[in-house]
Amino acid sequence: MRRWNGWGDTTTNYPLPENALEILQNWVGPATPPHDVTFAQAVTAVPDSRLPEHPLISRQAEVRLRHARGQSLPDLIALRSGRIGAFPDGVAFPNSDEEVVELIRFAGQHGFRLIPYGGGTSVVGHINPEPGGAPVITVALQRLNRLRHFDETSQLATFGAGVQGPDLEAQLRARGYTLGHFPQSFELSTLGGWVATRSSGQQSLGYGRIENLFAGGTLHSPVGKLSLPPLPASAAGPDIRQVVLGSEGRLGIITEATVRVSPLPERDDFHAVFFPDFDAGREAVRRIVQAGLPLSMMRLSTAVETQTTLALAGHEKLIGTLDRLLTLRGVKEGKCMLLVGFTGNKDVTKTSRKEVLGLAGKFKGVHVGRQFGKQWQKGRFRTPYLRNSLWEVGYAVDTLETAVNWSGVPGMIAAIETALTEAAAGFNEQIHVFTHLSHVYPTGASIYTTYLFRLAADPDETLERWRLMKTAASQAIVAHKGTISHQHGVGVDHAPYLAAEKGELGMAVITDLTRRFDPRGIMNPGKLIIG
Numbered sequence: 001m002r003r004w005n006g007w008g009d010t011t012t013n014y015p016l017p018e019n020a021l022e023i024l025q026n027w028v029g030p031a032t033p034p035h036d037v038t039f040a041q042a043v044t045a046v047p048d049s050r051l052p053e054h055p056l057i058s059r060q061a062e063v064r065l066r067h068a069r070g071q072s073l074p075d076l077i078a079l080r081s082g083r084i085g086a087f088p089d090g091v092a093f094p095n096s097d098e099e100v101v102e103l104i105r106f107a108g109q110h111g112f113r114l115i116p117y118g119g120g121t122s123v124v125g126h127i128n129p130e131p132g133g134a135p136v137i138t139v140a141l142q143r144l145n146r147l148r149h150f151d152e153t154s155q156l157a158t159f160g161a162g163v164q165g166p167d168l169e170a171q172l173r174a175r176g177y178t179l180g181h182f183p184q185s186f187e188l189s190t191l192g193g194w195v196a197t198r199s200s201g202q203q204s205l206g207y208g209r210i211e212n213l214f215a216g217g218t219l220h221s222p223v224g225k226l227s228l229p230p231l232p233a234s235a236a237g238p239d240i241r242q243v244v245l246g247s248e249g250r251l252g253i254i255t256e257a258t259v260r261v262s263p264l265p266e267r268d269d270f271h272a273v274f275f276p277d278f279d280a281g282r283e284a285v286r287r288i289v290q291a292g293l294p295l296s297m298m299r300l301s302t303a304v305e306t307q308t309t310l311a312l313a314g315h316e317k318l319i320g321t322l323d324r325l326l327t328l329r330g331v332k333e334g335k336c337m338l339l340v341g342f343t344g345n346k347d348v349t350k351t352s353r354k355e356v357l358g359l360a361g362k363f364k365g366v367h368v369g370r371q372f373g374k375q376w377q378k379g380r381f382r383t384p385y386l387r388n389s390l391w392e393v394g395y396a397v398d399t400l401e402t403a404v405n406w407s408g409v410p411g412m413i414a415a416i417e418t419a420l421t422e423a424a425a426g427f428n429e430q431i432h433v434f435t436h437l438s439h440v441y442p443t444g445a446s447i448y449t450t451y452l453f454r455l456a457a458d459p460d461e462t463l464e465r466w467r468l469m470k471t472a473a474s475q476a477i478v479a480h481k482g483t484i485s486h487q488h489g490v491g492v493d494h495a496p497y498l499a500a501e502k503g504e505l506g507m508a509v510i511t512d513l514t515r516r517f518d519p520r521g522i523m524n525p526g527k528l529i530i531g
């Protein structure tokens with residue numbers, strides 16, 4: 001069963017390694033475990049529903065609680081403390097596109113609000129009802145999860161938009177194909193959510209981001225149906241797919257999506273290379289990606305992230321051997337780990353491996369084989385469970401992400417990490433902060449920063465600490481001309497910074513689009529654009 005107040009399935013845990021508490025204390029000080037409310041206590045806070053009865057809508061308090069919040073740190077603070085604020089008045093689980101259309105009609109008729117809900121994995125407040133205002137129906141799309149059409153000749157698969165990652169991949173794998181879209185939230189997030197938030201999977205360097213994979217589909221809006229034919233390419237004016245991508249539930253509900261799939265690869269190997277410092281690693285990565293080699297991933301950690309990963313990996317013997325080997329090759333303190341994904345045909349991956357390792361060697365990169373890559377691959381969807389364990393001993397973790405051109409990468413990393421550290425110093429706390437380049441492009445890279453800090457005794461104080469750090473980091477991102485989001489979307493938390501990126505006319509166009517699709521403002525108000 002899914003956890004109601006944390007990440008993932010209740011049967012999966014990620015216990016902290018033995019020495020973790022000592023390490024955490026050294027980084028940010030000793031912490032006190034929080035007093036979390038129980039599910040039963042949280043349910044008592046759910047107010048009566050304001051909705052009339054409807055056969056498609058559940059008004060049960062338990063169901064409404066489970067759909068009240070996403071997975072951001074403020075969401076976690078709210079759920080664990082029981083200070084949840086707003087709840088949907090009902091949750092619908094449509095079984096068909098027709099039922100989705102009926103829900104939109106019903107909401108329109110009565111002036112109710114609708115929140116499309118995929119996997120509820122948003123980390124920026126996308127699926128949270130606004131406090132106050134009209135009654136809210138959350139539309140959980142998980143039952144629209146079937147493979148509806150498979151055109152093997154064209155390598156196109158059409159799914160119900162509520163299909164979750166593992167289910168989607170299983171249905172494709174049975175036919176010898178993959179979508180290759182693996183966000184870290186893969187276990188729970190859905191195809192419709194990926195499209196609506198412009199998601200990026202860990203192997204986007206090879207398979208492409210969701211905007212490359214999304215060929216077309218169907219969106220039902222309050223003013224009617226929008227069909228997007230899955231054409232290979234088109235010069236027929238502006239591309240309306242791009243309007244649906246990133247629409248964050250403001251324009252309507254995506255009920256099906258056609259995606260471009262690939263045959264299962266012969267090889268899907270991840271190798272580790274260690275560089276003496278981050279500058280060397282970054283230059284190597286830039287040269288490799290600009291050489292256009294067929295890779296599925298390059299993920300370069302800063303020295304602090306490398307140290308953190310190795311310290312929390314819990315494989316002391318292996319890490320001791322690694323350190324000795326790297327020291328002999330001149331890679332010591334300050335080392336930075338690069339993980340490279342070689343995915344595809346046997347011969348092609350062999351050739352690209354040779355090229356990549358050759359280029360890495362020019363920057364003093366030391367190839368250490370597949371072992372670290374294998375471990376990363378094995379644990380790639382397990383890492384978010386660590387957040388639950390850290391919370392239980394009194395530590396909060398949050399992540400931030402942006403993208404910027406190569407020339408701006410070093411300045412951006414420094415600016416974000418400094419902004420977070422200084423904001424924490426303002427409330428007399430230390431944070432542990434580290435960064436990696438998570439997605440790379442010929443012209444730039446995404447920057448993904450993680451920061452860990454102690455929970456305060458009062459959950460409102462923890463929330464305030466988060467707010468101060470998030471604001472400082474977001475302002476740093478805007479000041480250094482990065483995007484306010486490379487992959488998590490806008491939701492509520494990033495909405496104040498969107499205008500800096502889109503400009504006045506750009507914002508007016510987005511606002512006009514929401515009005516055209518949804519003149520009465522029933523779709524997911526308060527998200528993407530303020531108001």
Ligand SMILES: Cc1cc2nc3c(=O)[nH]c(=O)nc-3n(C[C@H](O)[C@H](O)[C@H](O)COP(=O)(O)OP(=O)(O)OC[C@H]3O[C@@H](n4cnc5c(N)ncnc54)[C@H](O)[C@@H]3O)c2cc1C
Binds near residue numbers: 183
């Ligand atoms: C631990 C963790 C790791 C993550 N890793 C990544 C990552 O690697 N890459 C990445 O891109 N993101 C990542 N995310 C963020 C999140 O998983 C993505 O934003 C994801 O795309 C959300 O999908 P979802 O189905 O959960 O959507 P939800 O959270 O349910 O909804 C997100 C938004 O999309 C809208 N929406 C959802 N479905 C539909 C639909 N069918 N029609 C219309 N609108 C819809 C909702 O209204 C909402 O505005 C991570 C989140 C967590 C918690």
